[in-house]
Amino acid sequence: MTxxxxxxxxxxxxxxxxxxxxxxxxxxxxxxxxxxxxxxAGVTAAEPSPTTxxxxxxxxxxxxxxxxxxxxxxxxxxxxxxxxxQYAVRLQGKQGxxxxxxxxxxxxxxxxxxxxxxxxxDSRVTCDSAHDVDYRKDKVTVTLxxxxxxxxxxxxxxxxxxxxxxxxxKDAVFYSDxxxxxxxxxxxxSAWVKRG
Numbered sequence: 131m132t133x134x135x136x137x138x139x140x141x142x143x144x145x146x147x148x149x150x151x152x153x154x155x156x157x158x159x160x161x162x163x164x165x166x167x168x169x170x171a172g173v174t175a176a177e178p179s180p181t182t183x184x185x186x187x188x189x190x191x192x193x194x195x196x197x198x199x200x201x202x203x204x205x206x207x208x209x210x211x212x213x214x215x216q217y218a219v220r221l222q223g224k225q226g227x228x229x230x231x232x233x234x235x236x237x238x239x240x241x242x243x244x245x246x247x248x249x250x251x252d253s254r255v256t257c258d259s260a261h262d263v264d265y266r267k268d269k270v271t272v273t274l275x276x277x278x279x280x281x282x283x284x285x286x287x288x289x290x291x292x293x294x295x296x297x298x299x300k301d302a303v304f305y306s307d308x309x310x311x312x313x314x315x316x317x318x319x320s321a322w323v324k325r326g
Contacts, residue, residue, distance in 0.1 A: 155195035156326035160309060162187050164206060168314030170304045176314040179305065184209045185293045187307045192287055192323045194276070198258075199285050199323075201232075203270040210241050210265050213302075215293040217270050222319065223282030230279060232272045234261045237297075241265070245272065276325070284322040290315050 167186050169179035189204040201219050208215075217234040229250040236243035245261040248254055257278035262271045279285060289309035294302050308316035 154326040155193045155200075156324045157191060157193040158321065158323045160190045160192070160320050162189065162307070162309055164188055167305050167307045170306075170314070172300065172302070176304075176306065182305055183207045184212070185215065185291060185305050185307060187289065187291055187309060190287065190289055190309050190320070192285070192320065194285055194323050194325045196276075196325065198273050198275050199279070200271065200273045201287055201289070203289060203291070205268040205270075208263070208265050208268045208270070209293075211238075212236075212293045213238055213295060213297045215243075216291065217272070218290045219272050220288040221274060221279060222286050222288075223279040224284040224322065225280070225282060228280045228282070230255070230257065230274060232259055232261065232274055234263065234270060234272060236263055247274070247278065282325075284324045286319045286322050288317065288319050 164186055165180040167179045167182040168176040169182065170176040183206040186206040187203060188206055191202040193200040199221060203217060215236045218231055220229060220231045222229045231248045232245055233248065234243050234245045243261065243263050245259065246254055247257045247259050258275035260273045290306065292304060292306040294304050296302050306314045309320065310316040310318045312318065
């Protein structure tokens, strides 16, 4: 085999290997303290509920590859028997102009839940997106195609979760947790996650 033909074979092997490799993702993990769930009964103001484990968000992992953003929410415990639960994941592109909220809602009638995507003005938008609620692993995952965020170089997230023990508003007890330890609901953003 001549040196030139050897180079041709090696170049072809390198190209086929490069094409077969999966997209590399950049990932960051944001931890949230345990015991920082908030409770509100009826119309009362939310108060800390440090012994509540169900719905206690402990970790958010944001992965960003060349095609999509994936956000995994890890909880101490997720319960199927709650009357209603929602997981709101807001995503913002690096330029700050494009914001999308992926809202996942579960209920007694639909444990897997449904999700919708909204823009910054709370109008529904159509985007390639998905969600998964895994009660065995106490995890909720949302994915959003990066084109829905105008394909930014980096993204950041804001996470707020809530659940209700009943759908009767008068008797309802609401529990909430955010991806930050500051309040029942937080407007704070995570650090930026660059595209992998």
